[in-house]
Amino acid sequence: MSAAAAPPAPRCVLMTADTVGGVWHYALELARGLTGRGIVVALATMGRPPTPDQRAAARAVDGLVLEVSGYALEWMRDPWADVEAAGDWLLRLEKRYRPQIVHLNGYAHATLPFAAPVLVVAHSCVRTWFQAVKGAEPGDEWIRYRAEVTAGLRAADLVVAPTMSFLADMATLYGPFGEARTIRNGRDAADYDPTRPKAPQVLAAGRAWDEAKKLRVLQSAGLRGPWPIRIAGDAHGPEGRAQPVPGTEPLGLLGPDRLREEMARSAVFAAPALYEPFGLGVLEAALSGCALVLSDIRTFRELWDGAAAFCPPDDSEAWAAALADLAADDARRKRLAAAALERAQRYSAEAMVRGYADAYADLLTGAVAPPPVAAQPSPTTEVPL
Numbered sequence: 001m002s003a004a005a006a007p008p009a010p011r012c013v014l015m016t017a018d019t020v021g022g023v024w025h026y027a028l029e030l031a032r033g034l035t036g037r038g039i040v041v042a043l044a045t046m047g048r049p050p051t052p053d054q055r056a057a058a059r060a061v062d063g064l065v066l067e068v069s070g071y072a073l074e075w076m077r078d079p080w081a082d083v084e085a086a087g088d089w090l091l092r093l094e095k096r097y098r099p100q101i102v103h104l105n106g107y108a109h110a111t112l113p114f115a116a117p118v119l120v121v122a123h124s125c126v127r128t129w130f131q132a133v134k135g136a137e138p139g140d141e142w143i144r145y146r147a148e149v150t151a152g153l154r155a156a157d158l159v160v161a162p163t164m165s166f167l168a169d170m171a172t173l174y175g176p177f178g179e180a181r182t183i184r185n186g187r188d189a190a191d192y193d194p195t196r197p198k199a200p201q202v203l204a205a206g207r208a209w210d211e212a213k214k215l216r217v218l219q220s221a222g223l224r225g226p227w228p229i230r231i232a233g234d235a236h237g238p239e240g241r242a243q244p245v246p247g248t249e250p251l252g253l254l255g256p257d258r259l260r261e262e263m264a265r266s267a268v269f270a271a272p273a274l275y276e277p278f279g280l281g282v283l284e285a286a287l288s289g290c291a292l293v294l295s296d297i298r299t300f301r302e303l304w305d306g307a308a309a310f311c312p313p314d315d316s317e318a319w320a321a322a323l324a325d326l327a328a329d330d331a332r333r334k335r336l337a338a339a340a341l342e343r344a345q346r347y348s349a350e351a352m353v354r355g356y357a358d359a360y361a362d363l364l365t366g367a368v369a370p371p372p373v374a375a376q377p378s379p380t381t382e383v384p385l
Helices: 022-036 052-059 080-097 126-133 140-155 164-174 215-224 256-265 280-287 298-304 316-328 330-347 349-365
Strands: 012-018 040-046 064-068 101-104 118-121 158-161 180-182 199-205 229-232 249-252 266-271 291-295 309-311
Touching (some): 022 052, 052 064, 118 140, 126 140, 126 164, 215 316, 256 266, 256 280, 280 291, 280 298, 291 316, 316 330
Parallel strands (some): 012 040, 040 064, 101 118, 199 229, 199 266, 229 249
């Protein structure tokens, strides 16, 4: 009996990314896995140019080609001339690299006439952010954005999100769109050390002023709790003024190596976010052997239920009590850390790469139905709320 034929794989993938936040780390991790399978990845960046450290990290991935631009991203202020110019640039890159798959980590460019099948990954969006953080829709200045995102999602050959909860939110706001699936983000456990002795401290990560990260809910715990709370992330607001969380120790913006060091040392990791479509930082903390205390939001429940302690995101007293309880209860803290580490094995880099390889194969074989043309609105059409 002959062996089953291997599923088809692209020779080259054209992938987009921005260089701020989790999408860059996701793209680099995925590219590392894809190039390990012999697939060339042309990574086209927009927004802020990569830092020297980011460029070095990209160079370390054999088979990754970095293409850099400074075009504004679709969620920035008045970006549409840049978005159009970036589209022309991406079409030129497609002609140069001749990829078999176009993998967009954004929305608007999915309406372009690419020759290759288009996969769109929903990492976050302005409307879901506003609904989670403000409890309302964004204002009229976001009408064009809403229309562009809707058009992109409906034009995509396949839509992917890292959690079922977030995929459902996107479908509710922007659907109906065509084929969709969940592929969890992943990290390589070998990059993290869960065996280090733990210091009696709590670590959190994010911009101190960011409403979505909700780090100020940790103020009571920081002022009255038995353990110091250290916050990795920029404490300076958009206007440049320092806005640290009172009672906590600001560490500033840390590079990947330093952040891994802090996670390896910290007994507890706290994530009080109101909005988090996945949460790579939580996964990295779990792989580092931290006990997790998370906000009780749908995505965190989906990923970490039974492997973390949960608190209402707005209840500062509940956070102070939960962190104090873990500081006083070594056995429970160690049980939670072990449960988080075990759960984190589900969200491996290899599982993520395998999921995308399967998705690419389905696109190449036609197992994914094309999007219905009638479901694609004009990018300038106002979408009803």
